[in-house]
Amino acid sequence: xxxxxxxxxxxxxxxxxxxxxxxxxxxxxxxxxxxxxxxxxxxxxxxxxxxxxxxxxxxxxxxxxxxxxxxxxxxxxxxxxxxxxxxxxxxxxxxxxxxxxxxxxxxxxxxxxxxxxxxxxxxxxxxxxxxxxxxxxxxxxxxxxxxxxxxxxxxxxxx
Amino acid sequence: xxxxxxxxxxxxxxxxxxxxxxxxxxxxxxxxxxxxxxxxxxxxxxxxxxxxxxxxxxxxxxxxxxxxxxxxxxxxxxxxxxxxxxxxxxxxxxxxxxxxxxxxxxxxxxxxxxxxxxxxxxxxxxxxxxxxxxxxxxxxxxxxxxxxxxxxxxxxxxxxxxxxxxxxxxxxxxxxxxxxxxxxxxxxxxxxxxxxxxxxxxxxxxxxxxxxxxxxxxxxxxxxxxxxxxxxxxxxxxxxxxxxxxxxxxxxxxxxxxxxxxxxxxxxxxxxxxxxxxxxxxxxxxxxxxxxxxxxxxxxxxxxxxxxxxxxxxxxxxxxxxxxxxxxxxxxxxxxxxxxxxxxxxxxxxxxxxxxxxxxxxxxxxxxxxxxxxxxxxxxxxxxxxxxxxxxxxxxxxxxxxxxxxxxxxxxxxxxxxxxxxxxxxxxxxxxxxxxxxxxxxxxxxxxxxxxxxxxxxxxxxxxxxxxxxxxxxxxxxxxxxxxxxxxxxxxxxxxxxxxxxxxxxxxxxxxxxxxxx
Numbered sequence: 068x069x070x071x072x073x074x075x076x077x078x079x080x081x082x083x084x085x086x087x088x089x090x091x092x093x094x095x096x097x098x099x100x101x102x103x104x105x106x107x108x109x110x111x112x113x114x115x116x117x118x119x120x121x122x123x124x125x126x127x128x129x130x131x132x133x134x135x136x137x138x139x140x141x142x143x144x145x146x147x148x149x150x151x152x153x154x155x156x157x158x159x160x161x162x163x164x165x166x167x168x169x170x171x172x173x174x175x176x177x178x179x180x181x182x183x184x185x186x187x188x189x190x191x192x193x194x195x196x197x198x199x200x201x202x203x204x205x206x207x208x209x210x211x212x213x214x215x216x217x218x219x220x221x222x223x224x225x226x
Numbered sequence: 227x228x229x230x231x232x233x234x235x236x237x238x239x240x241x242x243x244x245x246x247x248x249x250x251x252x253x254x255x256x257x258x259x260x261x262x263x264x265x266x267x268x269x270x271x272x273x274x275x276x277x278x279x280x281x282x283x284x285x286x287x288x289x290x291x292x293x294x295x296x297x298x299x300x301x302x303x304x305x306x307x308x309x310x311x312x313x314x315x316x317x318x319x320x321x322x323x324x325x326x327x328x329x330x331x332x333x334x335x336x337x338x339x340x341x342x343x344x345x346x347x348x349x350x351x352x353x354x355x356x357x358x359x360x361x362x363x364x365x366x367x368x369x370x371x372x373x374x375x376x377x378x379x380x381x382x383x384x385x386x387x388x389x390x391x392x393x394x395x396x397x398x399x400x401x402x403x404x405x406x407x408x409x410x411x412x413x414x415x416x417x418x419x420x421x422x423x424x425x426x427x428x429x430x431x432x433x434x435x436x437x438x439x440x441x442x443x444x445x446x447x448x449x450x451x452x453x454x455x456x457x458x459x460x461x462x463x464x465x466x467x468x469x470x471x472x473x474x475x476x477x478x479x480x481x482x483x484x485x486x487x488x489x490x491x492x493x494x495x496x497x498x499x500x501x502x503x504x505x506x507x508x509x510x511x512x513x514x515x516x517x518x519x520x521x522x523x524x525x526x527x528x529x530x531x532x533x534x535x536x537x538x539x540x541x542x543x544x545x546x547x548x549x550x551x552x553x554x555x556x557x558x559x560x561x562x563x564x565x566x567x568x569x570x571x572x573x574x575x576x577x578x579x580x581x582x583x584x585x586x587x588x589x590x591x592x593x594x595x596x597x598x599x600x601x602x603x604x605x606x607x608x609x610x611x612x613x614x615x616x617x618x619x620x621x622x623x624x625x626x627x628x629x630x631x632x633x634x635x636x637x638x639x640x641x642x643x644x645x646x647x648x649x650x651x652x653x654x655x656x657x658x659x660x661x662x663x664x665x666x667x668x669x670x671x672x673x674x675x676x677x678x679x680x681x682x683x684x685x686x687x688x689x690x691x692x693x694x695x696x697x698x699x700x701x702x703x704x705x706x707x708x709x710x711x712x713x714x715x716x717x718x719x720x721x722x723x724x725x726x727x728x729x730x731x732x733x734x735x736x737x738x739x740x741x742x743x744x
Contacts (some may be wrong), residue, residue: 092443092526095508096491100450121508134510134667136492137281139448141510153412154607155643158570158659159598191494193451193663194415195241196643197273197568197575210241 071142073111080105081113085120095121095131099138108139143186144179146224147171149203150190150212155196164200164212165189171221185224229262231255232280232287235270236335237454238415243294244337246278250298251279262307268423270337272324280319283309289319307378324574329592330553331563332540336423340404342461344469347426347693353471355545359434360479367438370395370542373549375561379416380406380497380534381609381638381714383560383627386541389531392521395438396529401441403432403483404506404525404532407448407455408490408497411610414642416565417535421448421455424539425462425635426471429485431538433476434545435531436483443524444485446535447502450492459561460487494611494665498713500531513713534639555581558612560626560637568594570607570643573629580625587621588646601646605654605730609638611661612718613724615645615654634725636718651730656684660724662715672707673716679703680723687734697727697734 072080084101088094099115109132118125132138133212150165169175172187181185195201198210204220233248249265263675269276278291279301288309290301297314304312316322330336339346347353359367367404372387381397393401405428409417418454420428432444448456463485466472474482493511496502500514503525505696505713524530542560544552552562560582568575573595590596590606597603605615616623623633630637645654661681666673680703687696727734 091486093488093507096488096505100489100491119590127509130510131508134493134512135490138491153661154611154654154657155413155570155641156644157298157654158649190451191665192410192412192414193237193241194239194409194418196243196413196570196641197572197577198238198276199570201241203451206257208237208241210238 071110072106077106077110077112078116081110081116082120085117088118095128099132103138107142111140128216137176144183146185148185148220148224149188149190149193151191151193151195151199151201153192155192159199161200165216167214168217168221171217172224191202227261229260229281231262231264231268231307232282232314233264234269234277235266235341236276236337236419236458237274237452238273238419240454241270242273242276242292247277247279247293247298250295252451254298254302258302260307266339266342267339268336269419270319270325271333271419272322272574273576274574275316275322278316278319279306281307281309285309289316289322291316297673308648316599319412323725324576324578324593328579329563329581330579331543331552331555332344332427332536333420333424333565334543335427336420339424341423341425341458342465343597344426344465344471347424349485351546352426352542353430353477355542356430356433356471356477357458358545359437360481361479364394364438364440367434367545368547370545371438374544374552375549375556376537376540376544376552377560378534379540379564379639381411381636383637386537389521389533390435390438391532392519393441393529396522397590398529398661400443400526400528401439402525402530403435403439403441403444403529404430404503405444405446405535405538406497406499406502406528406532407446408454408502409448409452409534409535409639410494410497411612411639411641413569413607413643414567414610415569415638416577416640418452418455420456420535420539421452425459426466427539427542428459428535429462429466429471431541432485433472433483433666434541435533435538437476437481439529439531441529441531442484445482445488445506446485447488447490447506449490449496456487463487480618493667494661495667495713495715498715501713503530503532506679513699515712536639557581557583557624558626558628560628560639564625564637564640566625567639567641568644569641571597571599571646572644573598575596582624582626584624584625585621586616586623586642587618589642590621594642597644598647601648603644604647605645605651607645607654607722608641609636609721610641611634611658612714612719612721613638614627615642615651615729616725617729619639622728634721634728635680636721651726651733652688654686655723655726656688658719659684662719666715670710670712670716672710673712673719676703676707676716677710678717680719694733700727701737
């Protein structure tokens with residue numbers, strides 16, 4: 068598991084991200100993306116820093132962070148595996164793929180394996196609907212998932 | 227002369243191994259000391275042939291596919307770079323039936339050109355529409371778009387020209403062109419393909435919209451699930467700026483226009499236009515009540531054209547060839563072409579651009595070739611998670627906004643998801659409610675609470691608890707959601723639910739019977 072940075076360090080790194088992006092029109096989402104890229108998650112300590120810089124309330128920042136599925140409040144595993152759970156993938160056996168991947172990794176959706184190697188997440192459509200079932204591993208797209216490919220993925224993330 | 231080998235960088239092709247194929251091809255070129263270069267094009271959209279590799283020969287393009295890494299050495303042995311015959315030979319790609327039957331207007335270049343070469347774009351007819359636009363009065367541009375009959379391709383089908391006219395006539399110090407690239411509907415990938423395969427056409431369309439309405443700033447809001455599209459669009463905007471397509475003087479004219487790329491954060495509801503605007507402003511992606519219309523008070527309270535990617539990407543060809551040319555395609559009030567996305571359990575999945583009017587049966591059986599599993603087609607969902615499930619008996623429905631509405635369905639963003647006879651429609655109906663519950667923004671009660679109650683009620687049917695009573699309850703609930711929700715998420719979730727109940731009643735009764743028999 069990644070070592071979490073000390074809070075003073077979080078504040079200074081958060082400020083650096085904010086300074087780079089706060090000139091944009093509607094800067095909050097770009098700033099949150101920037102912070103998640105920086106830390107791998109959006110630390111609670113970052114929120115008051117953002118609120119102060121943008122002159123909005125802590126509650127508003129909290130409201131936005133919690134609205135969107137993408138922002139995490141704690142670090143993910145070393146790998147992030149997203150399995151598409153939407154209709155086109157369902158039509159190609161997506162449910163059994165979802166069941167099998169949970170079995171192979173020993174975790175449910177929204178969970179991280181005990182060794183911190185992988186976080187499993189559902190995703191609703193990767194736009195790979197003509198090569199379903201689809202997944203994304205650390206930003207790399209994978210189509211026509213089957214038992215064999217799932218086993219390869221499981222072995223890769225565990226190594 | 228250096229031979230050009232095309233290997234797609236479209237994420238659908240990458241998901242099927244195009245990246246590894248490109249690496250293998252480049253290694254073979256080096257090992258054999260050949261005079262060849264690789265261009266990473268977009269995808270033409272036949273995903274059953276991807277990764278599709280093409281060679282530019284003296285007599286035109288020659289295609290091979292689907293190519294896997296292990297085929298690469300034998301392809302070179304067969305004389306790949308001179309278009310030699312191989313087990314995977316597909317001949318001239320334009321003559322492959324899947325492509326030959328299409329009418330490519332919006333996707334004319336997609337899969338053919340290098341997405342990030344402005345020279346290639348121009349050589350294939352790009353920027354002609356914009357050149358006409360900079361020489362035209364705004365009202366003329368708006369009239370051309372209105373006369374073309376173009377309607378919003380995001381799903382609502384609202385006439386694009388009318389939206390533009392409202393913004394053109396609005397008086398404001400600042401106006402925006404907002405491109406909705408939050409393509410969250412399962413079964414759709416046209417926006418992704420055009421952004422990855424021909425990004426300049428979207429930039430050109432948005433710039434024309436800016437000139438027509440007096441807007442000087444554009445945003446493309448792309449969903450975070452599309453990192454490749456974000457990267458390509460970002461790069462394309464930089465190239466367009468460097469070459470004077472964007473900036474203070476568009477193509478040397480007095481018009482200023484610039485574009486910024488923004489990334490969403492995983493909320494499906496942000497595909498709804500008012501929610502998208504809130505999101506871009508840095509707020510929760512909660513739906514706004516209308517009026518005021520976005521065209522009057524949109525992004526940051528300013529007049530805003532908000533259009534889907536395909537609507538905007540269709541504008542350059544309309545400006546270039548004229549309203550009459552575009553309007554000539556299609557049927558009834560659905561004019562022009564529509565990129566149909568054939569997906570799910572289908573043999574020939576991919577993007578098929580055609581004039582409106584093909585029947586659903588032609589699309590699924592003839593073009594799609596039936597199911598991938600070889601089993602009978604049971605249902606097709608048209609228009610994403612909020613679209614109706616159509617049974618085979620409605621396969622004579624022509625692809626047309628009004629014809630689909632008349633059958634209690636919707637064309638939506640023109641995605642078609644095919645299911646074989648193993649599909650359980652009770653489960654699909656439950657998923658529609660569950661998805662609505664997960665993605666609801668929470669502002670209005672019918673959507674927020676109704677979706678959760680819907681899941682519970684359908685679960686009771688599955689458990690065999692008073693099924694007739696539950697069905698009446700779901701029907702009543704769907705009625706409330708349809709007419710009481712603020713936006714299409716809660717308002718359209720009844721489409722997949724009610725179409726499942728109406729067209730596949732056995733799936734709802736059998737569950738109860740099976741439980742009773744235990």
